[in-house]
Amino acid sequence: MTTLDTRKVSINFGGLWAVKDVDFSINAREIVGLIGPNGSGKTTFLNIISGIYPATNGTVTLQGENITGLRPFEIFKKGIARTYQSSRLCWDLSVADNVLMGLYTKQKASFLDILIHPQKTNNEIYECLQECMDVLSYFNPALFNRRYDLARDIPHIDRRRIEISRALVGRPTLLLLDEPTAGLNDEETMRMMDDIHKIKEKIKDICIIIIEHDMKVMERVTERIVVFNAGQKIAEGTYREVISDANVVKAYLGGSTV
Ligand SMILES: Nc1ncnc2c1ncn2[C@@H]1O[C@H](COP(=O)(O)OP(=O)(O)OP(=O)(O)O)[C@@H](O)[C@H]1O
Ligand SMILES: [Mg+2]
The missing domain is CATH 3.40.50.300 (P-loop containing nucleotide triphosphate hydrolases)
Known part of the structure; x- marks a missing residue:
C-alpha cells in the first residue's frame, strides 16, 4: 500500500x-x-x-x-515525523526531556486541566514519559541508560539518536x-x-x-x-x-x- x-x-x-x-x-x-x-x-x-x-x-x-x-x-x-540536517537539541535538557518534546503536539491537557485536574495531567505526562522510555530502550539501550544525562554531555552519535527517538515517539x-x-x-x-x-x-x-x-x-x-x-x-x-x-x-x- x-x-x-x-x-x-x-x-x-x-x-x-x-x-x-x-x-x-x-x-x-x-x-x-x-x-x-x-x-x-x-x-x-x-x-x-x-x-x-x-x-x-x-x-x-x-x-x-x-x-x-x-x-x-x-x-x-x-x-509524518522528521529529523533535521543540523542538530536541533536543547543542550541543557536531559536526553529524556529532549525526546519528550516530540510529544508536544499530542498533549491533550490544557492550562485549565493543569490547575483543576492535576492528576489527569500527571497521568498524561506519565504516559508520555513511558512512551519515550519505550522508544529509547528499543532504539538504543545504551542511550536509554543515559536518559537523565544532559544532551550536551553525550557523544555526537547519541545526539543524532535523540533526534530520531524524538521523531519516533509520535509513532x-x-x-x-x-x-x-x-x-x-x-x-x-x-x-x-x-x-x-x-x-x-x-x-x-x-x-x-x-x-x-x-x-x-x-x-x-x-x-x-x-x-x-x-x-x-x-x-x-x-x-x-x-x-x-x-x-x-x-x-x-x-x-x-x-
Ligand atoms: N528558504 C529558502 N529560500 C531561498 N532559497 C532556498 C531556501 N531553501 C532552500 N533554498 C535553495 O533551494 C536549493 C535547494 O536547497 P536544499 O537545501 O534543498 O538542497 P540539498 O539538496 O538539501 O543540499 P545539501 O546536500 O547541501 O543539504 C538551494 O539552491 C537553496 O539555496
Ligand atoms: Mg540538505
Whole structure:
C-alpha cells in the first residue's frame, strides 16, 4: 500500500525552482534513499512533505488523504515525523526531556486541566514519559541508560539518536531522516544504520525516506534510491541501477561509483 505520494510537486524561491515537478511515492515498510549534489533540493523536498514550506504547485497525499498545504504540526499529527540536517537539541535538557518534546503536539491537557485536574495531567505526562522510555530502550539501550544525562554531555552519535527517538515517539507512519550520519565516522555510521534497521523491525508498516551522501550507507539500508539534480528527479531504482545510470554518474557520482 502506498503511504506517501507526491504529484508534480514544485517550489519556487524568488525565481529559482528548488524543487520542480517531482513525482515520488513510498510504500509501507520501504526505506527509500534520496541522493543528489549539494543544493539539488533534497532537504527542500522534505520541507514540503513535512509542511515547513508550502508547495508552489503539486499535491502531497498521505495514505489517500490530500495533505498539501497543511501546517507542520497538523502533518506531524497525521503521521509524518522528521529529523533535521543540523542538530536541533536543547543542550541543557536531559536526553529524556529532549525526546519528550516530540510529544508536544499530542498533549491533550490544557492550562485549565493543569490547575483543576492535576492528576489527569500527571497521568498524561506519565504516559508520555513511558512512551519515550519505550522508544529509547528499543532504539538504543545504551542511550536509554543515559536518559537523565544532559544532551550536551553525550557523544555526537547519541545526539543524532535523540533526534530520531524524538521523531519516533509520535509513532509515525513515515519517518524523514535528513543526513542522520552527518559528522559520524565510518564505524559510527554503520552502528547508526543498524539502529535504523531496528526501527523497521519494531514498527509495523513504517516507511523511511533517508537523505545521505555516503553511497555505502545507501547500499546497505535502502530498497530504492531516488536521485535529484537541480530540483528534479533524474533517476530512480535499486542501488545497482542508479550507480550504473549515466545521468547519475555525470550529475552526482562523478565517475567513482561507490
Ligand atoms: N528558504 C529558502 N529560500 C531561498 N532559497 C532556498 C531556501 N531553501 C532552500 N533554498 C535553495 O533551494 C536549493 C535547494 O536547497 P536544499 O537545501 O534543498 O538542497 P540539498 O539538496 O538539501 O543540499 P545539501 O546536500 O547541501 O543539504 C538551494 O539552491 C537553496 O539555496
Ligand atoms: Mg540538505
